[in-house]
Amino acid sequence: MRTRRGISYPKVNNICCEKRREGNENMIHSRKRFKPSSGTPVVTLSGQCDFLDTLPDDIVLFILAKLGATAGCPSDFVSVLSTCKRLNALGVHSLVLSKASPKAFAFKSENWSESAHRFLKQCSDAGNVEACYTLGMIRFYCLQNRGSGASLMAKAAINSHAPALYALAVIQFNGSGGSKTDKDLRAGVALCARAAFLGHIDALRELGHCLQEGYGVRQNIVEGPAVFGSSQRP
Structure with missing residues (x-):
């Protein structure tokens, strides 16, 4: 539509299309999880900031080590590792596993699995004395692996x-x-x-x-x- 001065009004359909296009772009961007730059918190789906990603690794390791040392059952510690990839990677660091409490890997017989065995071995490999003793007893008496079980118990006994x-x-x-x-x-x-x-x-x-x-x-x-x-x- 043109005015007397020759100026054209934008068509209504064009305005609607542009607004719809802008709305779609905003919706797409809102669904993305922005990667943090240096010191910049991550924007979550709800629009809130994830300040965990701004913490350096050594602080996160310290927090996870405290959590593992005070865990009352395996789920208290393992559930945190499934939160995100970063916590999952740092949660199995030797500095964390070496300080894990006995209750953090006190799996009941009905909950015993290959993943539980692997986690307990990771703790013993990290130098966790209690894990060496526990895994040694399990291998010696339950899994009938006498040599490996006695070796792990001896590793704990040396300490x-x-x-x-x-x-x-x-x-x-x-x-x-x-x-x-x-x-x-x-x-x-x-x-x-x-x-x-x-x-x-x-x-x-x-x-x-x-x-x-x-x-x-x-x-x-x-x-x-x-x-x-x-x-x-x-």
Whole structure:
């Protein structure tokens, strides 16, 4: 439509098309997750900012390590790893897994799976002493992998892990995983004494029996009952 001065009004259809085109472009852009530039928070689908992406890796690792160390069950920690790719990658860092609490990988037997086995192995490979002991016990007694299980328990025992020391002592006493001739009573007593020194009650009680009966060690009818009695005290 033209005016007297020769100026044309834009057609109504053109205006509607342009507005529709602009609206579609805005809708497309709003669906995209913008990659952050340096120090710029990410825009989420709801239009809010994701400030997690502005944090450096060392701070995120520190937070995840604290979370893993205080987790009350596996889902408390594993559910966070499934939040995004970045948390999933940083969550399995050795600095995080080495400090994970025993409850973070305390999988129940009905929930045991290959992924649980893999996660527990990642923790043990990261140097988590409790994970080494737990995976060692599972492999030795449940999966019948004696060599690997004993090796993992020994790895924990080297780091003065009392339950691992006592578990190895029981293996030496019983000759578990081998024949009766594979028993090493002296080694069992030595491991038991070390675990008892670290405060393991069952090891202290077993050491008392060994001293009293002369089992793997020279009999001492005075020290034996005394050691056994100390294990009964609260």
